[in-house]
Amino acid sequence: MTQISQTPTLQDVAAAAGVSTATVSRCLNFPDQVAERTRTKVMHAVKALSYSPNFGARAMAARRTNTIGAIIPTMENAVFARGLEAFQAELLEHGFTMLVASTSYRPDIEEQQIRALVARGADALLLIGHERSPEVYQFLEAQRIPTLITWAFDGQSIRPSIGFDNRKAMRLMALKVIELGHSNLAFISAETNQNDRAKARHWGIEDAMATSGLNPRDLHVLETTYGIEQGATAFEQVMKAAPQTTAVICGNDVLGVGALRRAREMGVKVPQDVSITGFDDIELAEIAYPALTTVHVPHREMGRRAGEALAKLVTDGTLIEATELEAHLVLRETLAPARS
Amino acid sequence: MTQISQTPTLQDVAAAAGVSTATVSRCLNFPDQVAERTRTKVMHAVKALSYSPNFGARAMAARRTNTIGAIIPTMENAVFARGLEAFQAELLEHGFTMLVASTSYRPDIEEQQIRALVARGADALLLIGHERSPEVYQFLEAQRIPTLITWAFDGQSIRPSIGFDNRKAMRLMALKVIELGHSNLAFISAETNQNDRAKARHWGIEDAMATSGLNPRDLHVLETTYGIEQGATAFEQVMKAAPQTTAVICGNDVLGVGALRRAREMGVKVPQDVSITGFDDIELAEIAYPALTTVHVPHREMGRRAGEALAKLVTDGTLIEATELEAHLVLRETLAPARS
CATH class of the missing domain: 3.40.50.2300 (Response regulator)
Incomplete structure (x- = not known):
């Protein structure tokens, strides 16, 4: 096996950027605390090497539980339901079971549930949106839990997302x-x-x-x-x-x-x-x-693609490609020209 | 500790009914395969002793994960969402985290998810409705996983339910x-x-x-x-x-x-x-x-009571009391006298 085909590590990124691994980690988890110049250098190396902090030894370890966790802000009004049903259907095709936790839009509960799902051996996690405390991302990285963000797309983020803008x-x-x-x-x-x-x-x-x-x-x-x-x-x-x-x-x-x-x-x-x-x-x-x-x-498409991507990542290490899906307007009956 | 205060076992029920433990187990899991007379005798002993097959050594073992699983038929249209949010809120008060699985109304998927949640160390399970294959109940009993049925109430069942008729x-x-x-x-x-x-x-x-x-x-x-x-x-x-x-x-x-x-x-x-x-x-x-x-x-009341009952059962072994809640009519605009 040549060096090229190996999965890039945190060390590889640090070497390429000429900084310490601690600095790379800080760039990924606390970008605000790193000087712009350093961050640019590190992110350049990250992109050049296609480094993904979500791809860890865990995915290759075959100590899999075939369980993937999804953590959503609420179950009420079925905002996330159609997406999750599609996510689950796709996971089932790949032999995975989905477990869902709901946070009531509370970051403290989300953190507790991330820890619970990791403790229960989840092979990977699906999370809604990018915004959460750096400690949570550090925890996921330390535990080597592949994580996919959905319901939001950010092509600039180091963390892969399958969502819409x-x-x-x-x-x-x-x-x-x-x-x-x-x-x-x-x-x-x-x-x-x-x-x-x-x-x-x-x-x-x-x-x-x-x-x-x-x-x-x-x-x-x-x-x-x-x-x-x-x-x-x-x-x-x-x-x-x-x-x-x-x-x-x-x-x-x-x-x-x-x-x-x-x-x-x-x-x-x-x-x-x-x-x-x-x-x-x-x-x-x-x-x-x-x-x-x-x-x-695009609820169903988003769920299906997220399921496919996480299943492949856990099964054979296929890196997740950030994917932007399109949202579109549905013109029904509540929008009309302004009254003059 | 006197004998009276101890939790009744399968053996106690068998002795009281004058049958083998296998017969008691069959009565609980395959009631259709047991003669009416034997079943009556066994169920009489079950009631007299307040025996609950859901109350096992597990609840006392303190090898708890503080995770309780809930398995629902669907997440779509939020049919079960309000109940589950209340269930979760109550569990959180008792220090438990809820993990949810959805079955798409498929018994085979439900079975798979019951096994996944048990394998992931769930302390107890909340299930919707009584009807599932006897093998599933046998599995839960063998694994000593306390199980509560909701969304349906059956005062005659050996399995505790908190629901409505x-x-x-x-x-x-x-x-x-x-x-x-x-x-x-x-x-x-x-x-x-x-x-x-x-x-x-x-x-x-x-x-x-x-x-x-x-x-x-x-x-x-x-x-x-x-x-x-x-x-x-x-x-x-x-x-x-x-x-x-x-x-x-x-x-x-x-x-x-x-x-x-x-x-x-x-x-x-x-x-x-x-x-x-x-x-x-x-x-x-x-x-x-x-x-x-x-x-x-009564979504929220049902969820809240189910959460309280399971948390207490797992925490200190308090037996679950089957509880019937009332459903009532909500007369809005789509029902009127028949056209003549």
């Missing part, structure tokens, strides 16, 4: 809204703390506003916890605080159907008086009345 | 429908194979018809797989095969909102032309338009 997808929706003549926009956002998808969706709206000559600072933003009732309350608050609003963009469908319901209760006609949009395209969006215009997330 | 709950709904003058009834049922909840709901309608002087054999029944689209297709088939139908009772909300949508597409007015009812009271029922009249399942 939340910022680009929401930008698309906001551009459509603005194209229909809306300039008084409000955004009901999920909590952005430790949620890179929520943050990215906010940025996407700002991008679209800037591109279209609107001032992003004019966006009326209201952040709320997850739930239909919360979406309803937020809609009422938005319409009181900014009655000139003609389009309420919601960070997810759950908030969207809540907003829709409260609009009906308040006698606000959707979309004649106010347009409302969602994000995710879960069943609720389709069943709501009027049916919610939203961003379709 | 599906038959009684659906009987309640059917009685309401009949009270409103409906006599041409159809039932869109989930698949009843290996699903005791689906079977019980069917019986509940038949009970109500018999009580009300209708012939249960006149019930037009259509069984279908799980999904909104399947509910839609089934509704169309029902209305073609039995156009005189004035009320379509659905076995769950997912089928119900599908039926509702197809009714709108077909120009059938709900509830003026045809009434439609669901079962579960998940978010979809509330968000649907018109809002779906349904049976409210």
